[in-house]
Amino acid sequence: MTEQPETVVTPTPTATTSGSRPHRSGAVLGAVAILLALGLTGGLYLHGHKNAVTQQAELAQLKLQLNSIMTQVEQKESRNSNQLTTLTDTQQRLNGEMQELQSQVLDLNHKRPNDWMLAESEYLVRMAGRKLWLEHDLLSAITLLGNADERIKTLNDPSLMPIRQALAEDITQLKGLPRVDREGLTLKLAALEDQIDQLPLSAVNMPDAKIAPEQTVSSDPTDWQTNLKTNWVKFTENFITIRRRDSAVEALLSPQQEIFLRENLKTKLLQAQVAIYREQQGLYEDSIAKAQRWLNQYFVVDNSATHYMQGELDKLKGEQIQFDYPDQFKTQAMLEQVVSERLQRILTGN
Incomplete structure (x- = not known):
């Protein structure tokens, strides 16, 4: 490409008095524009700074609220964790106690099975008392006492002979009562x-009626009134009968x-x-x-x-x-004492 020659423009000199005014007015306008730009920039800066400060304050407040909420949540989680730990410990303890009781029951079943039959006999004696004193059922009471004696007999325990003797006396006493x-x-x-x-x-x-004597007509003419009454009575007897009774009649x-x-x-x-x-x-x-x-x-x-x-x-x-029933059975107190003693012996492990 060929280079073109630059054209140099030479300013035309003007008069000194006429060219100073436009220069001053342009300078003033530029200064004003600069001031306006600076003011506008400062205002915008101040406005943005205020908004930033406000937002930072709100953000700080939100952070505080969030921290408080997080603290409460952590505290609740801590309490729930403690409660869960307590419940877990309690459940483990109860499971241990349950297993211990089950082992004790199994141990009792294997060691002294006859004691349950003795307790059943004591229950039958109490039921016999209820049948006798509450329902006055003599036959059922005798039957229940006999069943209790059969269970004690099955135990084949010589130490229970006094109880069997007392049972025999109670049964004999009931059988002696009239039925x-x-x-x-x-x-x-x-x-x-x-x-x-x-x-x-x-x-x-009805008392017997009195029979009135029969009246006859007189032949005397002066008795005409009596004869008329007599004839009238005879005439009306065919229609109305009147009888006189002296005694009272019950209704x-x-x-x-x-x-x-x-x-x-x-x-x-x-x-x-x-x-x-x-x-x-x-x-x-x-x-x-x-x-x-x-x-x-x-x-x-x-x-x-x-x-x-x-x-x-x-x-x-x-x-x-x-009838007068016995106030209590001799067997009742004896059985209660024996059952209580054996239960204490089992619990203590002797």
């Missing part, structure tokens, strides 16, 4: 109760009263049945006595059904339903 057929007595009373509706009530006993029971009477009589027999199972001798005899009194008072005594019921009630009234 009451409660079911039989209750069934008899229930059968009599069903017959109450068929019993006939007593009728009204019959109304249908409602008859129903109440029969139901009250049934209630008395039901009370006697309840008294049998409760062994209340006084209530039993009083209920039957009132039933007999009502039979004699309100029902036909000569009737066969009434006569039969009266005879059955007489038999039932003489039954003895209340």
